Amino acid sequence: MHLNHRTRVAAQRREEMHLHLLVSGLLLASIKPIHEIEIEDVIKHAQVSRGSFYNYFQSLQALYDELARKLMQELFSEIEILAPRHSDTVERLASTIRLLIRLLVKYPVLGSFITKIQWPQKNQNWELFQAITRDISLGIDEGKFTNMPVSIGANIAIGSIIGGVHTMLLERFAEGFEDKIANQVLIGLGVTTQAACAYSQLQLPEYNGFPDTGILGKLADKSAHEAEFGGFQWKK
Amino acid sequence: MEKIVHHLFKEDQKHLDQINESILFGASELARDHSIESIQIEDVVIRSQVSRSTIHKLFITVDGLYKRLAQRLTNEMAENCLHNLPEIPDIAIRVATKTKMALLIADKLPFLSRLALKEEWPSANPDHLIYRDIEKDIEEGIKLGCFSNMPSSIGANIIIGSLRGAFEEILQKKQPKEYSNQVVCQILISLGVSQETACQISETSAPAIPPLPAEGLVSKVVSLEGLETKADFTRG
Numbered sequence: 342m343h344l345n346h347r348t349r350v351a352a353q354r355r356e357e358m359h360l361h362l363l364v365s366g367l368l369l370a371s372i373k374p375i376h377e378i379e380i381e382d383v384i385k386h387a388q389v390s391r392g393s394f395y396n397y398f399q400s401l402q403a404l405y406d407e408l409a410r411k412l413m414q415e416l417f418s419e420i421e422i423l424a425p426r427h428s429d430t431v432e433r434l435a436s437t438i439r440l441l442i443r444l445l446v447k448y449p450v451l452g453s454f455i456t457k458i459q460w461p462q463k464n465q466n467w468e469l470f471q472a473i474t475r476d477i478s479l480g481i482d483e484g485k486f487t488n489m490p491v492s493i494g495a496n497i498a499i500g501s502i503i504g505g506v507h508t509m510l511l512e513r514f515a516e517g518f519e520d521k522i523a524n525q526v527l528i529g530l531g532v533t534t535q536a537a538c539a540y541s542q543l544q545l546p547e548y549n550g551f552p553d554t555g556i557l558g559k560l561a562d563k564s565a566h567e568a569e570f571g572g573f574q575w576k577k
Numbered sequence: 578m579e580k581i582v583h584h585l586f587k588e589d590q591k592h593l594d595q596i597n598e599s600i601l602f603g604a605s606e607l608a609r610d611h612s613i614e615s616i617q618i619e620d621v622v623i624r625s626q627v628s629r630s631t632i633h634k635l636f637i638t639v640d641g642l643y644k645r646l647a648q649r650l651t652n653e654m655a656e657n658c659l660h661n662l663p664e665i666p667d668i669a670i671r672v673a674t675k676t677k678m679a680l681l682i683a684d685k686l687p688f689l690s691r692l693a694l695k696e697e698w699p700s701a702n703p704d705h706l707i708y709r710d711i712e713k714d715i716e717e718g719i720k721l722g723c724f725s726n727m728p729s730s731i732g733a734n735i736i737i738g739s740l741r742g743a744f745e746e747i748l749q750k751k752q753p754k755e756y757s758n759q760v761v762c763q764i765l766i767s768l769g770v771s772q773e774t775a776c777q778i779s780e781t782s783a784p785a786i787p788p789l790p791a792e793g794l795v796s797k798v799v800s801l802e803g804l805e806t807k808a809d810f811t812r813g
Contacts, residue, residue: 374641374644374697375640376637376638376640376641376644376697377637377638377641378638379637379638402614402640456699459695460741461694461741461742461745462745463745463749487763487766487772489759489763490756490759492742492743492746493739493742493743493759493760493763494763495742496738496739496741496742496743497735497738497739497763497764497767499738499742500734500735500737500738500739500741500742501731501734501735501738503699503734503738504698504699504730504731504733504734504737504738505730505731505734507699507701508699508728508730508731508734511701512730514728518728521727521728521731522731522734524727525725525727525731525732525735525767525768525769526735526767528725528766528767528769529735529763529764529766529767529768530763531766531772
């Protein structure tokens with residue numbers, strides 16, 4: 342019983358430190374390019390020893406790979422709650438693109454990271470991008486999108502999301518820019534201009550904030566205390 | 578082992594440029610034999626015979642070194658291609674021709690393309706010749722009414738995202754003959770060109786492969802491709 346408790350506490354501490362290092366990597370990536378970040382920067386930011394860092398990650402690359410994978414998984418879960426899988430394929434894809442861009446721009450720490458990770462990469466099995474690819478595949482099977490290799494459609498959608506977030510963070514476009522991106526992506530997938538316009542202007546559910554757990558939970562916790570994590574207001 | 582020289586004490590700019598070139602080419606050689614992700618700063622030190630601090634001063638990290646290498650290669654390649662491209666008055670045909678030319682290069686020069694894919698994107702760096710050229714074409718297409726009335730960055734992101742994704746697909750496995758036509762066709766549709774016109778343009782536009790530059794880093798990197806002669810490339 343006593344041992345179980347100690348094992349559980351040790352596992353919790355380990356998970357906590359793992360998340361702490363990931364969040365440090367994320368926050369650093371919001372202030373400089375990932376290729377300019379060194380292990381020393383993470384150690385200093387996280388206030389841990391070099392040995393502690395290597396207890397969790399073999400290299401900085403390993404930290405950023407894990408961060409990207411985990412963040413994509415958490416973002417996927419958030420989007421899935423807002424754009425449920427039972428809805429119409431085209432509507433779901435349009436909603437996913439718009440919601441994701443809104444979320445990433447509202448929280449520049451996340452948006453900045455997504456635009457700095459290397460895309461595409463070999464064996465890049467990120468859940469969020471896989472979900473987008475699945476929807477495009479389904480849309481092709483249902484005859485709602487042009488019959489083309491799925492990857493071509495996925496590249497149009499994912500490239501537009503990454504590039505769009507970058508543009509929005511850089512130039513502070515007014516609300517509605519993400520709708521224009523979704524509109525153009527749908528046209529590229531073979532949806533008629535009229536239908537694409539309608540799909541990209543459907544009412545979207547409001548985002549109620551981050552969950553309590555994971556990287557997003559840690560960020561939500563930090564946002565209450567630190568100025569470095571702040572979303573910007575939409576330009577009116 | 579020869580003594581490793583600390584080159585930072587040398588003020589001569591020409592000498593520093595030579596060091597820079599030597600490191601970039603050394604990094605290319607390393608990438609031919611190993612995956613870029615596995616290359617450590619020590620490998621670059623040994624290959625280039627410069628000190629660790631010189632590499633750190635010039636590129637900060639190995640990832641930074643490969644980002645710089647990619648930018649040099651894409652800029653040299655773009656300059657060469659644009660210089661050799663005949664004038665194409667029709668904007669949709671021009672975009673199709675340039676896109677197809679890039680896909681052809683990915684197919685014929687996989688090593689160079691693998692390195693080029695490390696280029697930072699999205700990027701706010703105004704020195705990216707390709708990004709500037711794409712955005713210029715999109716603006717012209719919108720102004721002439723050939724493309725949808727959208728912010729030019731959305732069109733540019735569609736092209737760049739599609740191209741990067743297609744590069745990765747081509748580098749991972751041999752694609753069917755019609756693949757590049759399909760990529761170009763979907764890009765044009767995404768930009769607002771009608772399906773019929775997009776298909777027609779993508780099937781008829783056949784860019785000639787430009788002669789490779791005789792000097793510069795591209796020329797040296799191409800020599801590492803494993804082609805017996807440069808004519809292997811131009812023969813297609």
